[in-house]
Amino acid sequence: MIDFQELLARRRSVRQYEDRPVAPDIIHELLRECTLAPSAGNTQPWRFVVVQNREWLRRLSDHSKACLLARIEAHPNHFALRYEAYLRDPDFNVFYDAPCLILIACPKALKTGPLDVALAAAYFMLGAAARGLGSCWIGLGACIEAPDIRAELGLTPGDQVVAPLILGYPREVPATPERNAPQILKFIN
Amino acid sequence: MIDFQELLARRRSVRQYEDRPVAPDIIHELLRECTLAPSAGNTQPWRFVVVQNREWLRRLSDHSKACLLARIEAHPNHFALRYEAYLRDPDFNVFYDAPCLILIACPKALKTGPLDVALAAAYFMLGAAARGLGSCWIGLGACIEAPDIRAELGLTPGDQVVAPLILGYPREVPATPERNAPQILKFIN
Numbered sequence: 001m002i003d004f005q006e007l008l009a010r011r012r013s014v015r016q017y018e019d020r021p022v023a024p025d026i027i028h029e030l031l032r033e034c035t036l037a038p039s040a041g042n043t044q045p046w047r048f049v050v051v052q053n054r055e056w057l058r059r060l061s062d063h064s065k066a067c068l069l070a071r072i073e074a075h076p077n078h079f080a081l082r083y084e085a086y087l088r089d090p091d092f093n094v095f096y097d098a099p100c101l102i103l104i105a106c107p108k109a110l111k112t113g114p115l116d117v118a119l120a121a122a123y124f125m126l127g128a129a130a131r132g133l134g135s136c137w138i139g140l141g142a143c144i145e146a147p148d149i150r151a152e153l154g155l156t157p158g159d160q161v162v163a164p165l166i167l168g169y170p171r172e173v174p175a176t177p178e179r180n181a182p183q184i185l186k187f188i189n
Numbered sequence: 190m191i192d193f194q195e196l197l198a199r200r201r202s203v204r205q206y207e208d209r210p211v212a213p214d215i216i217h218e219l220l221r222e223c224t225l226a227p228s229a230g231n232t233q234p235w236r237f238v239v240v241q242n243r244e245w246l247r248r249l250s251d252h253s254k255a256c257l258l259a260r261i262e263a264h265p266n267h268f269a270l271r272y273e274a275y276l277r278d279p280d281f282n283v284f285y286d287a288p289c290l291i292l293i294a295c296p297k298a299l300k301t302g303p304l305d306v307a308l309a310a311a312y313f314m315l316g317a318a319a320r321g322l323g324s325c326w327i328g329l330g331a332c333i334e335a336p337d338i339r340a341e342l343g344l345t346p347g348d349q350v351v352a353p354l355i356l357g358y359p360r361e362v363p364a365t366p367e368r369n370a371p372q373i374l375k376f377i378n
Contacts, residue, residue: 004193004196004316004319005222007193008222008225008312008316009225011225011227013227024376024378028371031371031373032370033194033197034371035368035369035370036197036198036200036365037311038200038202038314038325038326040326040328041328042366044368044369046371046372047372047373047374048371048372048373048374049373049374049376049377050373050375050376050377051375051377052376052377052378053377053378056377079301105374111268112268112328114304114307115303115304115307115351115352116307118303118304118307118308118311119307119308119310119311121308122226122307122308122311122312123197123311125227126193126315127197130193130194137227137229139229139230152375153374153375153377154375155374159374163304176225177231179224179225179233180224180233181221181224182217182220182221182224182235182237183235183236183237184236184237184238184239185236185237185238185294185342185343185344185348186238186239186240186341186342186343187213187216187238187239187241188238188239188240188241188242188245188342189213189241189242
């Protein structure tokens with residue numbers, strides 16, 4: 001049992017993992033905890049996909065890279081442009097060889113859905129840290145467009161993947177990086 | 190010191206508060222904790238406005254209501270339509286007479302900003318619960334458009350308010366509502 005503030009310090013974005021799967025029971029616990037997050041109008045719009053299979057993770061990484069490269073070509077100022085060298089490197093795995101990936105999706109039509117998913121993702125990452133697990137939100141992993149892959153993952157055309165989260169036992173927990181002091185625009189008393 | 194899972198259960202969306210301000214030191218602590226949230230590319234795009242003044246809270250509530258009613262007129266299928274009766278009630282305070290409001294904003298130009306703000310907001314709400322405080326994300330409070338009000342709050346035209354969060358000592362903590370079981374679209378082992 002650890003203090004909440006200690007937990008916040010312990011939660012790091014982990015990109016180096018042991019080659020060791022996470023027990024499905026723990027994953028189910030984490031997903032149940034995600035559902036305790038608040039959501040706009042209590043819509044609970046989150047939907048989960050869990051991938052623990054190495055070949056599948058590789059396939060998703062390769063697809064994400066191709067998908068992002070296509071977006072960069074179509075929109076030259078796409079945010080992924082600065083990762084182009086990584087995306088073109090066949091050895092780069094966007095999921096950092098983590099043993100497990102959780103995708104949190106929500107209906108595209110729901111404007112508040114991505115915010116609700118982010119709240120659930122925060123619960124997930126803190127819940128992982130509370131259990132000695134590492135996690136990291138992989139923004140580059142959200143580009144999943146191939147209809148066959150989407151169908152195999154159970155994603156309908158109306159779903160959007162918001163939060164790709166890798167999970168596993170950390171091989172190395174990075175030190176807490178410096179954070180800027182909170183920028184308080186105004187404090188009205 | 191409480192267990193993380195106990196903390197998740199304790200965090201409720203609180204809409205009834207004691208008439209008692211929150212010490213500025215506690216607010217500053219909560220905002221520092223928010224900055225420990227992860228953000229895309231470690232951009233830390235969150236900006237905070239704190240309002241603890243009753244007249245200001247009333248003014249912001251009245252402005253939000255007028256702002257949302259104007260949006261409903263312009264876009265008849267706006268999400269706020271179902272709250273129209275409340276918005277037209279002069280006695281309804283969108284901030285539920287909470288003693289304190291924190292707005293978390295980010296640059297409009299930053300596509301990942303709202304997700305980062307939501308992560309910080311999750312830290313805020315859990316940090317509040319860890320201190321026996323109540324909080325609630327007030328979606329109706331994000332409609333702040335009047336240039337004079339925005340300027341007095343320190344918001345530039347390039348800022349968007351993503352997370353309006355009320356804070357205070359709960360008069361009543363609602364029971365934990367039922368949550369749907371996590372909807373797992375696929376679990377690939």
